[in-house]
Amino acid sequence: MSVDRRRFLKTSAVSGLAAAVYPMLALGADSKGVRPAPMMPVPSFVATNGINMAVYEKGTGPAIVFCHGFPELAFSWRSQIDAVSLAGYHAIAPDQRGYGLTGGPDDPSEYDMQIFCDDLAGLLDAKGIDRAVFCGHDWGGAVVWAMAVLHPDRCSGIIGLNTPANRPASLPAVTDSEPSLIVMSPNYYIATFMPPGQAEAILEADVRHSFDFMLSRGGIWDKEAFAKLPQDSAERQMDLLAIIQREELPGTPFLPEEVMQYFTETFEATGFTGGLNWYRAIPKMGAIMANAASRIEVPSLYIGAEHDVILPPSSADGMEDFISDLEKYTVMDCGHWTQQEKPAEVNQVIIDWLNRKIA
Secondary structure (H helix, E strand, C coil): CCHHHHHHHHHCCCHHHHHHHHHHHHCCCCCCCCCCCCCCCCCEEEEECCEEEEEEEECCCCEEEEECCCCCCHHHHHHHHHHHHHCCCEEEEECCCCECCCECCCCHHHCCHHHHHHHHHHHHHHHCCCCEEEEEECHHHHHHHHHHHHCHHHEEEEEEECCCCCCCCCCCCCCCCCCCCCCCCCCCHHHHHCCCCHHHHHHCCCHHHHHHHHCEEECCECHHHHHCCCCCCCCCCCCHHHHHCCCCCCCEECCCHHHHHHHHHHHHHHCCHHHHHHHHCHHHHHHHHCCCCCCECCCEEEEEECCCCCCCHHHHCCHHHCECCEEEEEECCCCCCHHHHCHHHHHHHHHHHHHHHCC
């Protein structure tokens, strides 16, 4: 155990509880030595779709399932779980397949959009819940929009945070939308994440250093500054692996130390393969979604962030063409990690929408 981890376990307000419940939680879970998240309810495990999914939940009322992105955890929703449960809803946040206490197979063939959505449908079955609002960020956003067309009968509403819904292939392309600032090249991060082991070697060399870059504001998450960088720079090409290997990183970490410590120690224990396998499943997505419904018929909310250059608010242009009930909101002066960077504003927007559309 590292000195940093020992210090964190001693100083965390929940370390005693975590140590007390950990032996019980570890039974039957592919957790690889991960401890439960601080600042969260005590998790339970749910058998769904061949995995034991760790689930944090709080509150009663209509169910809201929060789906995290890469490289995040259910822990990313710690501020939303408290706020939404206090507002009269049943907040549920799983560590998804391949992540955290849930863990998952290393085989990339056991990751695809149908599997991710079936995991969530099985979660509802295990909890005796007929329908839920699904709220997702980053990769979690892609999953919740897919839930609306692969399992529409299980959805009472959809909230996409940063991530827009995929436009059906049957519709013409959107015109006059703001062009992306990213210069596409073979160095684009999704391409460099594909070869097994390549991204892991860089991300896992110094996990804290990787998170100091990824969970930051400013730097690549400043739209105006980003646009002024040379087109052949690693930033403009979103060559994330090249940037992470620098000693001096762009951007500034903005999260408290105990939050950064939990992300670090968790991914030190699990590695990044599970999360990277979500990217490696992308080539299968077209075939899976080809026969899905072409319209989303449940109330939907898209929340964008001004400085997210990968998933800018303009990426949601045209969603009105295939979503019957859609509202949009942009969080200003905010980068990619929206629910952690601007939790109070995000909570207010989500709860207001839930109260009008779901309650």
